[in-house]
Amino acid sequence: MQKRPRVVVSMGASVDGKVALTRDALLMHQPSSFLWESMTPPAADPVPIDIIEVLRQQYGCNAILEGSGSLVAEDETPEQLPTYDGDTAGLYQHFLPPDITGQPSPPHMWFTVVDSRGRVRWTEKHPNWDALVLVARSTPADYLGYLRREGICYLVVGEERVDLARGIAALGTELGIRCVLSTAGGGLNGAMLRAGLIDELHLTLAPALIGGLGTPSVMDGPPLAVGEAPTRLQLLSVHTDTGGSVRLHYAVVRHRQVA
Template structure:
């Protein structure tokens, strides 16, 4: 898990301000006056990053509408779609994986050089959306029935594409689900010298609160760096005892 956050743990300016939109990204980037260094995929030597659909569309957005009615066999649509033209493209170096079980994201921009989109869906994802992804040669993996099953999805990333190192740059709900499932090994936090506030503003971990018998997840500090203008980068390992006691499965509604 790798996130940039304000000193009070907020990962955006407001629930409705999506940082992938240029006007919001510029303001967010101004919170840190330090050079962030290499991008996460190089800094942590990962093969893929992971986002939830909430990082890409408004939080109340529903499934895409107006797509052509599905004509393909549902059994075919419910199999992984990994066109060789994308998977075997020598120019592709990284995967941008997104949990999108409800079919909310309209992929329409060209990918940055070296990147390819990989959508994580489930059997309840609208069939017209799955067909639309296939028609656009967008890769997807099917994991779970009513929601995306995160352990199964990560297993499929390894089995189908050989991905063994992945960094979640997602929002608090997805990161909390990954943590509760024991799927996070390390946490990297880049804290900006700024405060955002707001009771409803997303934080590094949201999701379901701890249950009566659950304890906070313990972290072991691996490295820390204080940059000249006040940005602090912290890297932790999730303790072995926390990973061992985590749930064996989790789902994500996005």
């Protein structure tokens, strides 16, 4: 049986663990992107790491994972889609056209997005990359019809929302993916943390402080229950540079089952 794909989280953050400047400002938009880049001195690291290439070499990684919130602001209203007027029953099955899924990897890569609400509108295409959307049975039929018309693959993994454990497992069983790199925000990463899905963490800390109650952090999502233990990490490597950035690499310590 195909093992669950390895999940590696890679995040850039301020020293106080913030991954955005405010909750509502996407880092891909100005002025946030400029301000975020300015936190790290321009000549800070003469040997920058290409994390996706490292993971391709180590684990054959061929999928990146993002949440819809990294692409669409919460207060943004997506373009309305045409009403799907066919039989919707067939929409709620995986959509994996063989001409897309059969491409050799490398070089083929998957850009995977969790989007049960159907908010992302796909306007860009890149060589050797295909979009893959994780949806649920609650996802609007209009959105699933739109994905099919655009030839965008999707996996139906959950009822009211995407079941992350099922979704990650399906990446392995349906597509043979062995390693997933999450570059998502704190909400999705925090949910994966609580689901026990994270295996490694690459964290680069910029020499800056952001602060702010409610500003997204490396791991958001549900808090620990009273008496619940934090997830322990094993430090694998540390790299510092003259500009003040620190690059940390951790493995998640799995709890051993008591006989």
